Amino acid sequence: MRKRHLEDFAYDPNWESPEIVYGEDLISKVTRTKEKYAVATMEIPWNLVRDKLIKKPEKVVFVPNMHKETVEELEKSLPQIDLVIGIGGGSSHDMAKYIALRKQCRLVQIPTIFSSDASVTSAIGIRKKGKVKYIGHVFIDQILIDFSLFKKAPKNLIRLGAGDVLSSHIALHDWKVATRSGLEKMNSSAYEKAKQFLSYLKENRYEIRDVTEKGIKTILELYLEYVRIAHRLGTDRAQEGSEHFFAYAVEYLTKRQIVHGQLLAVGIAVMAYLQDNAFKDTLGLMEDMGIDYRLQKIGLTKDALAEILFSLKKFVKEGGYYYSVINEKKIDSAVVENLFEILS
Numbered sequence: 001m002r003k004r005h006l007e008d009f010a011y012d013p014n015w016e017s018p019e020i021v022y023g024e025d026l027i028s029k030v031t032r033t034k035e036k037y038a039v040a041t042m043e044i045p046w047n048l049v050r051d052k053l054i055k056k057p058e059k060v061v062f063v064p065n066m067h068k069e070t071v072e073e074l075e076k077s078l079p080q081i082d083l084v085i086g087i088g089g090g091s092s093h094d095m096a097k098y099i100a101l102r103k104q105c106r107l108v109q110i111p112t113i114f115s116s117d118a119s120v121t122s123a124i125g126i127r128k129k130g131k132v133k134y135i136g137h138v139f140i141d142q143i144l145i146d147f148s149l150f151k152k153a154p155k156n157l158i159r160l161g162a163g164d165v166l167s168s169h170i171a172l173h174d175w176k177v178a179t180r181s182g183l184e185k186m187n188s189s190a191y192e193k194a195k196q197f198l199s200y201l202k203e204n205r206y207e208i209r210d211v212t213e214k215g216i217k218t219i220l221e222l223y224l225e226y227v228r229i230a231h232r233l234g235t236d237r238a239q240e241g242s243e244h245f246f247a248y249a250v251e252y253l254t255k256r257q258i259v260h261g262q263l264l265a266v267g268i269a270v271m272a273y274l275q276d277n278a279f280k281d282t283l284g285l286m287e288d289m290g291i292d293y294r295l296q297k298i299g300l301t302k303d304a305l306a307e308i309l310f311s312l313k314k315f316v317k318e319g320g321y322y323y324s325v326i327n328e329k330k331i332d333s334a335v336v337e338n339l340f341e342i343l344s
């Protein structure tokens, strides 16, 4: 029997990987079904698939954003269904997860880009008063990787998916910082595993740059590995650290919707600097993967950068985020000057 999606966010030590299907034209296979289904998507990915559906959905939900109010209203507009399919990027997948949770129906995710790891993770990322909250714990039945769809996507929106893997480089360092301060305990086998995943990412950096099938598989498989670690540990400590908190703060302060992977690319660069953590190599690796980490990519001026960095400690304390380099590092205007110069 299918596992019940859970309301409360909880890691599950018995988490099982969704079935991953690689191939072409998978959308027609999944819609050759007797099930009543809905689709959560956006305009661009929907136009890529709409003519390939065998049976029509009961309803197509277009996801403008993941604000709590929007999400609740969209879900209420749906009839009872047996299946929900998330097609597109992060918001489509988060919305599909939310629908699966409320309707307790089967969930299939079809990423067409990798702006984040939302197509793989079980928690639903919603925005409450402009701040990111993770709710629920859903079971994804299948993830369909249709290479023909990825080939039509802007390459940049696939490469940036590596951000939710490279974030581990920063997160692991933050974990060490927290361990050193006596606040947390290190799980060395998880730590070592995550290190290996980072090496694997590095090995495949040109595959990611060129967005080959191998590059796409690398990103997806590493997402799965990190989800596996998180469920075993009961925390996503090995993958999420100060680079994510920086990203959340930028989103909160600028009130703009920016591709998650792009925010992370900048966050990773900023935090590798603050952590003094293989800074040059980390920038080099992003360059090799074809990822642009400059502040301008997320529209940050020097003043905006200063505003974010100076308020970051308060932001993470109020948000209840993990202990990290942000709690310990003194950030003054010299740091801002340096970062702005290097990352412009």
Ligand SMILES: [Zn+2]
Pocket: 116, 117, 164, 244, 260
């Ligand atoms: Zn993320």
